[in-house]
Amino acid sequence: MDIKSFVTEKAHEAREGARSLAKASSQQKNEALVKMAAALEKNSKELIKANAKDIAFAKNKGLSKAMIDRLTLNEKRISEMSQGLREVAALPDPVGEITKMWQRPNGMSVGKMRVPIGVIGIIYESRPNVTADATSLCLKAGNAVVLRGGSEAINSNRAIVRVLRTVAKASGIHEGAITFIDTPEREAVMELLKLEGIVDLIIPRGGEGLIRAVTENSRIPVLKHYKGVCHVFVDRDADLVMAEDICFNAKVQRPGTCNAMETMLVDKKIAKSFLPQMTARFKKAGVLLKGCPDTRKIVPGIEAVKEDDFYVEYNDLVLNVRVVGDLDEAMEHIAKYSSSHSDAIVTKDYAKGMRFVREVDSSAVLINASTRLNDGFQFGLGAEIGISTDKIHARGPMGLEELTCTKFIVFGNGQLRE
Amino acid sequence: MDIKSFVTEKAHEAREGARSLAKASSQQKNEALVKMAAALEKNSKELIKANAKDIAFAKNKGLSKAMIDRLTLNEKRISEMSQGLREVAALPDPVGEITKMWQRPNGMSVGKMRVPIGVIGIIYESRPNVTADATSLCLKAGNAVVLRGGSEAINSNRAIVRVLRTVAKASGIHEGAITFIDTPEREAVMELLKLEGIVDLIIPRGGEGLIRAVTENSRIPVLKHYKGVCHVFVDRDADLVMAEDICFNAKVQRPGTCNAMETMLVDKKIAKSFLPQMTARFKKAGVLLKGCPDTRKIVPGIEAVKEDDFYVEYNDLVLNVRVVGDLDEAMEHIAKYSSSHSDAIVTKDYAKGMRFVREVDSSAVLINASTRLNDGFQFGLGAEIGISTDKIHARGPMGLEELTCTKFIVFGNGQLRE
Numbered sequence: 113m114d115i116k117s118f119v120t121e122k123a124h125e126a127r128e129g130a131r132s133l134a135k136a137s138s139q140q141k142n143e144a145l146v147k148m149a150a151a152l153e154k155n156s157k158e159l160i161k162a163n164a165k166d167i168a169f170a171k172n173k174g175l176s177k178a179m180i181d182r183l184t185l186n187e188k189r190i191s192e193m194s195q196g197l198r199e200v201a202a203l204p205d206p207v208g209e210i211t212k213m214w215q216r217p218n219g220m221s222v223g224k225m226r227v228p229i230g231v232i233g234i235i236y237e238s239r240p241n242v243t244a245d246a247t248s249l250c251l252k253a254g255n256a257v258v259l260r261g262g263s264e265a266i267n268s269n270r271a272i273v274r275v276l277r278t279v280a281k282a283s284g285i286h287e288g289a290i291t292f293i294d295t296p297e298r299e300a301v302m303e304l305l306k307l308e309g310i311v312d313l314i315i316p317r318g319g320e321g322l323i324r325a326v327t328e329n330s331r332i333p334v335l336k337h338y339k340g341v342c343h344v345f346v347d348r349d350a351d352l353v354m355a356e357d358i359c360f361n362a363k364v365q366r367p368g369t370c371n372a373m374e375t376m377l378v379d380k381k382i383a384k385s386f387l388p389q390m391t392a393r394f395k396k397a398g399v400l401l402k403g404c405p406d407t408r409k410i411v412p413g414i415e416a417v418k419e420d421d422f423y424v425e426y427n428d429l430v431l432n433v434r435v436v437g438d439l440d441e442a443m444e445h446i447a448k449y450s451s452s453h454s455d456a457i458v459t460k461d462y463a464k465g466m467r468f469v470r471e472v473d474s475s476a477v478l479i480n481a482s483t484r485l486n487d488g489f490q491f492g493l494g495a496e497i498g499i500s501t502d503k504i505h506a507r508g509p510m511g512l513e514e515l516t517c518t519k520f521i522v523f524g525n526g527q528l529r530e
Numbered sequence: 531m532d533i534k535s536f537v538t539e540k541a542h543e544a545r546e547g548a549r550s551l552a553k554a555s556s557q558q559k560n561e562a563l564v565k566m567a568a569a570l571e572k573n574s575k576e577l578i579k580a581n582a583k584d585i586a587f588a589k590n591k592g593l594s595k596a597m598i599d600r601l602t603l604n605e606k607r608i609s610e611m612s613q614g615l616r617e618v619a620a621l622p623d624p625v626g627e628i629t630k631m632w633q634r635p636n637g638m639s640v641g642k643m644r645v646p647i648g649v650i651g652i653i654y655e656s657r658p659n660v661t662a663d664a665t666s667l668c669l670k671a672g673n674a675v676v677l678r679g680g681s682e683a684i685n686s687n688r689a690i691v692r693v694l695r696t697v698a699k700a701s702g703i704h705e706g707a708i709t710f711i712d713t714p715e716r717e718a719v720m721e722l723l724k725l726e727g728i729v730d731l732i733i734p735r736g737g738e739g740l741i742r743a744v745t746e747n748s749r750i751p752v753l754k755h756y757k758g759v760c761h762v763f764v765d766r767d768a769d770l771v772m773a774e775d776i777c778f779n780a781k782v783q784r785p786g787t788c789n790a791m792e793t794m795l796v797d798k799k800i801a802k803s804f805l806p807q808m809t810a811r812f813k814k815a816g817v818l819l820k821g822c823p824d825t826r827k828i829v830p831g832i833e834a835v836k837e838d839d840f841y842v843e844y845n846d847l848v849l850n851v852r853v854v855g856d857l858d859e860a861m862e863h864i865a866k867y868s869s870s871h872s873d874a875i876v877t878k879d880y881a882k883g884m885r886f887v888r889e890v891d892s893s894a895v896l897i898n899a900s901t902r903l904n905d906g907f908q909f910g911l912g913a914e915i916g917i918s919t920d921k922i923h924a925r926g927p928m929g930l931e932e933l934t935c936t937k938f939i940v941f942g943n944g945q946l947r948e
Contacts, residue, residue, distance in 0.1 A: 357944065529784075
């Protein structure tokens with residue numbers, strides 16, 4: 113098989129799908145999504161059977177238990193996937209929204225209207241639920257998807273896509289709207305990334321390695337985050353009880369996520385009153401602590417933190433603790449080591465909170481709230497296709513609006529350029 | 531000289547400048563811009579002297595009269611450049627604007643705040659006024675610029691940058707905010723385009739060749755338009771007097787611009803009543819017409835249009851004329867040949883106007899108005915750094931808002947992730 117022409121053909125099919133979707137009404141899209149949800153549940157046996165092939169292969173290959181768990185489809189997970197589709201159907205349609213409109217002195221009205229982006233390539237790793245999640249968001253925003261899942265999930269993804277496409281077709285939407293790159297060849301990704309002008313946007317989801325490889329090889333715009341090295345700064349004017357709860361939540365509630373805290377910065381003025389109880393709570397929860405010299409003076413027996421540790425996303429119950437002189441030193445630390453994902457301050461001081469919000473340059477900057485809240489659902493966007501730490505187009509959780517662009521529209525009555 | 535380390539060092543200097551600008555108040559930025567305007571006027575003799583070197587060199591090299599005209603600085607042009615700086619100073623500062631803010635059920639407020647992008651590379655051709663124009667817009671939006679003008683304007687650009695940097699420094703803004711790649715080496719552009727993570731955005735301004743070269747070699751996001759192949763469709767239900775004025779304006783008012791009309795599409799139902807008078811007016815204005823077979827039946831003596839002509843941006847008094855069956859055929863033509871820049875319909879029919887606006891996928895879609903109006907000043911954005919036909923981040927004229935990104939801000943009182 114000639115991979116290049118195979119992928120190019122698929123992308124052209126997706127373009128057809130995008131044209132069909134751009135004209136679809138909200139009702140048509142919503143009905144299709146609700147029917148897709150039902151079809152996934154109805155075909156759950158078939159999906160689980162296809163998934164069993166992937167799991168057998170993964171076990172054979174000796175993949176880790178965690179990997180196999182992520183790969184697994186069962187009735188409960190299929191039902192969650194379907195629920196996700198129904199929730200996206202219930203969200204307002206961003207397409208056609210006129211975000212603003214104003215009158216010019218010559219009498220013409222100028223406005224900005226949200227329109228679909230076109231064709232969006234999603235490159236992702238093992239979890240097969242991404243196939244349905246990403247499709248639903250793209251489709252609702254009027255975009256065709258080109259899906260390229262991990263080769264270890266190829267049988268599951270193929271089965272899910274077959275169900276979704278059947279419903280799309282029956283709903284009067286061109287099947288190309290849901291296009292699947294059905295080959296395990298790695299070269300297929302590289303070819304996809306060259307299709308500037310056919311594919312409009314690439315969203316990679318997975319580990320840092322995957323994302324770097326995609327970004328470095330893509331001639332198409334990419335929206336992504338590499339990693340989440342997130343901070344909480346406990347200011348001298350913090351409510352220390354609140355600070356303890358926020359820091360604990362930020363580290364322990366789900367340490368494997370990108371918005372979990374990796375480094376806790378503590379103002380030296382309250383370090384002695386704050387650290388002993390806080391670190392005891394962390395230790396009780398099984399958190400391995402790495403401390404700066406000042407931290408280790410206050411709480412002996414903590415391992416020493418090395419400078420390199422400040423760059424690491426542990427994705428685990430491990431935490432760096434550093435005592436800083438003041439807000440400025442905390443913000444300097446964040447400017448240097450943060451991955452610009454989610455950074456929080458805990459303080460009762462109005463001016464310091466406002467300075468932190470203004471000066472810290474991250475996708476989400478929080479006062480008196482856990483970094484774990486930087487999330488599309490938590491922020492009320494409905495659902496998210498990922499989090500961007502890029503500065504172009506979208507930053508932070510990407511919901512339906514971020515899957516659109518705008519065009520200018522002009523309602524005139526004969527206006528000319530003078 | 532090692533070009534790579536030279537350019538990298540310059541970009542790092544710009545990063546310093548960006549950090550300084552991000553903290554600058556609106557007042558500080560506005561005062562700097564107003565002082566820069568005065569300083570350019572005060573130093574006009576020096577600028578004209580530097581410009582004379584470029585002109586002498588250009589004449590020696592045998593550059594065209596049009597090229598030399600674009601290159602020339604005189605008192606009037608310097609005064610226009612200064613006026614541009616004062617106008618940008620008078621525009622509202624986009625930085626810090628909270629575009630929306632909402633309350634979540636758990637009591638936290640979530641908002642989106644406009645912040646600078648960071649470091650913006652501007653790659654442009656001969657007109658030295660771009661140096662001041664682009665700098666003022668980037669600076670006002672809190673971004674540092676890395677300027678790379680054409681080698682034929684290097685003396686002029688160097689002199690302008692010297693004046694601007696002196697004022698920046700005196701205004702307490704790090705000079706790196708205005709960074710100039712002061713070498714004619716082409717390799718410098720290639721090195722600049724590799725500096726992902728240091729430079730955040732590239733905006734190329736110039737001919738299609740320059741823009742393609744930049745886009746193909748850049749690992750940094752690029753915002754641009756390649757060309758403007760714009761259409762006006764005269765519907766059967768058009769006010770034919772209005773249609774004639776709009777088509778004439780769109781072609782003749784300034785044919786060398788990207789938003790000038792290249793192809794006029796005429797509904798067959800009104801072709802016979804519309805075309806004779808319209809084409810006579812075009813011919814009188816010196817427009818070379820190229821017509822489809824139906825056009826040539828109605829107006830004999832017109833040259834035949836070839837299919838390839840429909841892709842061409844003439845930038846000149848040349849126009850393709852095509853008779854189409856109806857709105858659908860017009861939109862099909864536009865979908866196939868348009869550069870997605872500016873496309874207009876002239877009609878009195880509400881439903882057809884709305885369909886055109888909804889379905890034509892261009893940076894500006896106009897009803898009953900000239901394509902020449904797709905422009906930052908005309909749309910009321912104040913000033914523009916260019917027009918984008920990309921779909922990511924910005925589409926259409928790019929003003930100050932398009933030179934920012936947003937971050938999420940959260941005002942909490944102890945919220946945790948459940």
